[in-house]
Amino acid sequence: MRVGIIFGGPSREREISFAGGRTVFDNLDKVLFEAVPVFADSLGNFILLDWRFIYKGTIRDFYPPVESLPESVHQLQVYMESLGELSIAEQDAIIAKTGKRLLPHEFRQHFDFAFLTLHGPHGEDGSIQGLLEWYHIPYSGSGILPSAIGIDKVAQKEMLRQHGFPTPAYKTISYNQWSDLSQREGIFAELVSELGLPLVLKAPHQGSSIGVSIVREKDFNAFEQAVERSFFTKTIYKQQWLALDEEKQVASMKQLVDIREGIGMPVVLADGTWVYHPEELLAQINHTFSSTSADSLRLASVEREQLVLVEAFVSGKEFSCIVVQDETGKPIALPPTEIVKGNELFDYRSKYLPGLSRKITPINLPTEEIQRIREACSKLFVALGFNVYARLDGFITESGELFLNDPNTTSGMLPSSFFFHQAAEIGLNPSQFLTYIIRTSLAERLKSGKDTVLFTRLLQDLDKAIKDEQAHRHDKVRVGVIMGGYSSERHISVESGRNIYEKLSSSSDYEPLPIFLTGRDEKHHLYTIPVNIMLKDNADDIKEKIQHFENGGQPHPVLAQIMQEAASITRKYTGGILNKPQRLTYPQLKNLVDVVFIALHGRPGEDGALQQELEKLHIPYNGSGIRSSQITINKFDTNELLAKHGVPVAKHSMAFKEEWQENPEAFFQSIEAAFNYPFIAKPADDGCSSAVKKIKNRAELEAFSSLIFRETEELDPACARTLSLGFKEEFPNKEGFLIETLISREGAKHFLEITGGLLTRYSPDGTVEYEIFEASEALAEGEVLSLEEKFLAGEGQNITPARYATDPERRQQISEKVKADLKRVAQILQVEGYARIDAFVRVMENDEVETIIIEVNSLPGMTPATCIFHQTAINGYKPYDFIDRILQFGIDRTRMRAEV
Incomplete structure (x- = not known):
């Protein structure tokens, strides 16, 4: 079956859609499906995309192509909409550099089924669903009406109330109200009086992470900024702007035009003028403040909201729950995931970057409370007419009040998302879950009474192919994918290992086995892990779950019940049941696999230690051999060997803990005598990005040395502030570190x-x-x-x-x-x-x-x-x-x- 994956789109979550489209493209079962990438650009064009562009990091890396971009003095990044009013011919010239324009009536020539990974307006609101129905293309997920409900947070509020679901008290602010400056303080006072503090502000037609703010104090300025964030408007004040130097003005501009955190482009000025390009906007702001008496400049996104939703704050555990349908159409709520936030707000970054928040599945509550959440989510799924799958978010307070909000007809489809995380709890890996989504969506489209002969044939062919594939599962090369470890890059290792596992599990040639490595330099252990544990949020969560079973723990009773409810799905798509983690010796590993893929970063893995164990047993593995790995893990040794052969490297030297402890002042002075500030300091034998810092002065050198030579696991907060360490940024503990000259233009x-x-x-x-x-x-x-x-x-x-x-x-x-x-x-x-x-x-x-x-x-x-x-x-x-x-x-x- 040819599956057209439609991704990208005009919404503010287009980058997540793009990454989700890539996940689907890679994980579709290659035995069952042919993946056809269909990129929707921000102007609404559909492009049959050259598959090579799917592997770019972001849309901006390839579209518009760099040769189509106007000059940008400050290298400001733009999307297609910043190129101004383009003719169809001009758009076609840009499209031709990345693929072929695809008109909707041509869809059926290229694919039989549309898999939708679009987010926000035009993707989750029924628009694309209606277009596909007009052209007789079956598609994934919910139909037109539930999609329209799923995107409108204000309409959802009314429907929740009508169906008897508790929802936080709320009010709305219209754009016309807000435009009257004299009303603003009164609006704030009225909201505080009626809803109390804190207030939660939301953009009602965006994805659940865009345009969201919490106002905690009775601070009108903070409220005003939050409302503008939700409307996608911005007032720039002359005094504040002119106080910034050029570098900070450019940084402010980058933040302003960011489609995730700012208002995006194009913007419209108060006089109705449209400004398309960030450079043009930067010039406009400077011109306004230098040549007119205006003390402020008001900007509005051309895609601004007409309403802002303001809710009373709910204090409690936050959760997200995926609901799916079995083959009879009955909803099954998967285990709800508790979101333990690193920041108070579960925003775009916290949701999509592993490690910034923690996901606990199932939510840490008594069994009967978890079941109450699941029952409420299943009931809401039916009440709103959702189909196939949906993601329902909510809160449960300490007193047991349950609030559901922001029901979504689609979910982020990054490998670490709730979508795959919870499906793994019934034993489905991403490839199998996508097959389930396609099969269930086809069955759902049949209920519309449209194109029933065509859809029935597609469904019968798919069922036969699924059955045939199950019969040949064991004719594959067995690959042990080793991930995790204990370095500061262990979370990235898990991301790498999962990606390798998922690519191999969707292939016709390989049968991957996920293996987790944990321990320390003196001794490490290997564990086979089932897919539900592999898809935990990060390496530490996986390790914790392994320890739970090692200490005699059992699967959570709710998970056991869900497995029973979903048994028909699990049998059809996996042919098996979930197992517990099992500790593994290297001889046992040899009996389980034909080859190993080492997806570790830092030690062990890149240092030759694991390679030695595998070579003793003649187990094939990826990457370099023992001797080469022992050299390249150590950046100092690598530099020395390359310099010996005349290869240009930075001037370098090692700094040791022993010398620092003996005489800190002499230690610092010796470094300063050999290297001018700024220079680079980094661990010599760790992963490629761990604790790499540009050291600009003595204070930073002292902070870096204190952190890397510390005796405890905890980081000194003052040192962390001095080095501007990011949220949850790890810092390894070492006996020495590498110093290099800062390589510059010269x-x-x-x-x-x-x-x-x-x-x-x-x-x-x-x-x-x-x-x-x-x-x-x-x-x-x-x-x-x-x-x-x-x-x-x-x-x-x-x-x-x-x-x-x-x-x-x-x-x-x-x-x-x-x-x-x-x-x-x-x-x-x-x-x-x-x-x-x-x-x-x-x-x-x-x-x-x-x-x-x-x-x-x-x-x-x-x-x-x-x-x-x-x-x-x-x-x-x-x-x-x-x-x-x-x-x-x-x-x-x-x-x-x-x-x-």
């Missing part, structure tokens, strides 16, 4: 940070051949690239291929020189399998090219958003193809050694 006409991937294979004569990919240009928001920017969807920006020069021919010449440099580095270090090499590139005035190596990662991150997938796509490899070749190299290496 007169180069072009200077950029790049990351380049590679893949190896054996030639017929048994020698290792290197395939070096086009490098990506990495753009950091802060002083150094963060973990989020490197690995998480929607964060950061990577331009692939890197922009070494504006002239295409010259760009390619420089690229070939850089690739040759990266290949030489890989050969010196005897890197095998695959790797990622980070570097800076200087293009000098005389056109000389210098590649300065930063570090080499022998087991690079393999999260869905990592830029190595952008690079492999240019060479024609989908992620599964790339993973397949990595595994095949490991198998060939073990076989060749056995033959010798």
Whole structure:
């Protein structure tokens, strides 16, 4: 069956939709389905997308294409709508660079079924559903009417009340009311009087995380800002603006035009003028304040809201619950997940970036209370006429009051989302859950009475294919995917491991087995884990769940009941039941798998320790061998070896705890004598982004040393503030750290940070051949690239291929020189399998090219958003193809050694 995955769209959650579309594209069962990527741009065009673009980190990385963008002095990022009023011909020229325009009446020529991962307006409101029904295309999820209800938070309130569901007291503010400045303080006083404090403000037609604020104090200024946030309007005051220097004005502009946190573009001014591009807006603001007497400038998004919903605050446990239908149409509420927030507000970042909030499934409540939540969610699912699946959010107070709010007809489909997290509790991996969604949606569309002959045939064909696949489940190569670990990058390792597992589980050739590694340097343990534990929120949650079963714990009684209720679904799509985690020895591992994929970062995994254990038993594995791994894990040793071979690296030195403890002042002075501020400080033997800091002064050097040499697990708050550590940012504890000069432009006409991937294979004569990919240009928001920017969807920006020069021919010449440099580095270090090499590139005035190596990662991150997938796509490899070749190299290496 050809499945058109429709993703992107015009909403403010388009990046999450884009990442969700990629998840579906990768995880659709390749035996059952052919995935057809259909990208909807922000102007409403449908594009049959060249699949290579799906693996970009964000929409902005490829659309509009960089050559279609106007000059931007401050490198402000834009979407299609910032290009102004484009003619159809101009739009077609842009579309042709990424794929082919697809008109709705052409849909049926390209796909049989539409899988919707669109969010917000036009995606969750019945619009796309109505369009597809007009053209006789079955689609996923709820129909037109429930979708229209699911997007309108004010209409939902009335319906909740009509059906007897408690809901927090609420009021609305109209845009016309708010536009009368004289009424504003009175509106605030009235709301506080009627609803009390805190107040929760929401944009009523957006996704559940956009335009949401909490006002806790009787602070009119905070209230005014919150209302503007929900309306997507902004008042800029002259005095405040002119107090900012240019750098801060540009930073403020980036925040203002951010579609997630700001008002987005285009904006309309008070006189009705439309402004499309952020640079144009920046110029307009400066012009207004420099040449007129205006003391403020009011901006409104052209997609602003007409109402703001204001709710009374509910204090209690917050939860989210996915409800699905079985084959009889009966709703089954999956185990509700408690959201333990790191911030008070479960906002866009907290929802979609692993580790910023904690998800506990099922919610930490007595069994009867959990069942009460499930029953209420199932009842609301039916009352609102939802179909197939939905996500229902709510609160339960200490006194037991239950409030449901924000029912959604779709859910975020990132690998770590509630959607997959809760489905795993009935034993469905993402590939199986997507099959369930498609099959159930087809059955639901049949109930409409439209196109019943066509839909019945599609359903019968799919049922037959599912049955046939179950009969051949055991004819596959068994792959142990080892993830987790105990480094500060263990959460990224879990993201990588899950991604590998999911790519392999949707294939026709491999049967993956998730394996979690935990412990410490002195001793580590392996555990096989079932899919529901693998899809816990992060590595620490997985470890906690394993310990629960090791200490004699049993599955939660609610989970056991849900498994029983969903038994017909589980049998149909998995053919099995969930098991408990099992500790595993390496000899036992050999009996369970044919090959291992190590998805660990830092130690162990990248240091050769795991490779030694696997080689003793002749178990094939991915990546470099023991000796190469032992070198590349240590950035100091890597620098030393490369410098010995004449490869440019930063000036470097080690700083040791023993010397710091003996005489701190002499320790600092010796560093300052050898290195000028600013310089880079980082662990020598940890993952690629962990605790990498630009040290600008003595205070920061002291803070860095105190944190990395500390005796306790806790971080000193004052030191953390000095280094501006991010929320929940981890900092490893080490006996030494690496100091490097800050690599700078030094007169180069072009200077950029790049990351380049590679893949190896054996030639017929048994020698290792290197395939070096086009490098990506990495753009950091802060002083150094963060973990989020490197690995998480929607964060950061990577331009692939890197922009070494504006002239295409010259760009390619420089690229070939850089690739040759990266290949030489890989050969010196005897890197095998695959790797990622980070570097800076200087293009000098005389056109000389210098590649300065930063570090080499022998087991690079393999999260869905990592830029190595952008690079492999240019060479024609989908992620599964790339993973397949990595595994095949490991198998060939073990076989060749056995033959010798």
